[in-house]
């Protein structure tokens with residue numbers, strides 16, 4: 001067996017926590033092996049003054065790491081699954097998907113207790129079109145303002161830039177020990193999460209059979225089926241991490257239920273639906289749910305996004 005496993009990671013506190021989490025699990029499984037982190041920056045980390053949707057492309061947080069895997073500088077890369085494009089470049093695959101942490105989005109507000117209690121026209125920070133659209137659907141009066149940067153940066157901007165509230169993923173705050181900042185946890189029905197939110201993806205070269213075998217124990221089967229369905233939904237709609245769509249899967253007794261939403265940017269029009277079936281049909285289920293929402297009216301939303309240059 002190899003003596004060293006090199007893990008490529010971004011350098012935000014959250015990325016480092018996630019890479020270290022995987023490193024620790026590998027060290028426990030394979031004590032003879034040295035597990036090292038190799039730091040990278042990505043386009044998504046470097047350009048902070050624009051919304052992701054405006055920078056464009058679907059692998060803003062993954063491409064540099066993928067180049068390092070190709071060249072053999074690192075063996076695996078750890079990502080938030082949410083940030084992964086639905087199609088991976090040739091030669092790379094997801095070797096494992098770890099058990100999902102809480103999938104929810106949360107409101108962080110120093111002054112108000114819930115979304116309902118925010119004053120008319122309150123300034124809410126998020127750069128996710130999915131969050132923007134679903135928030136506006138419930139509260140059309142809100143002023144949504146761009147908020148980019150890693151979790152700590154966003155919390156700092158909440159104070160410095162006069163937001164009444166910001167919306168983040170619960171998983172990120174939990175991992176960083178910042179749960180005490182949370183004001184309100186949205187249920188997955190109130191604010192449908194992003195594809196793969198809360199799960200970690202471990203990417204590796206598809207021809208690295210030994211590494212794939214080593215990663216197997218880190219894979220969580222239930223999370224894998226749920227996120228396979230979620231990713232299939234997004235793939236069918238050709239979305240990256242920057243589209244006003246959400247989808248969340250749950251598994252009970254081998255049955256996968258997917259709940260999805262497609263919204264117009266202003267949140268006025270939302271198409272929402274649910275579909276269930278055997279977990280092993282995750283891909284088909286995701287595709288069928290996407291097609292159903294598309295037929296119901298999502299088609300005009302996509303056309304509008306293409307026209308606005310978002311897709």
Ligand SMILES: NCc1[nH]cc(CCC(=O)O)c1CC(=O)O
Pocket residue numbers: 080081082083151167168169170171172196197198199200
């Ligand atoms: N796009 C940034 C990003 N990627 C993953 C997480 C949180 C962790 C997760 O969802 O797994 C975050 C921060 C956020 O959305 O608040």
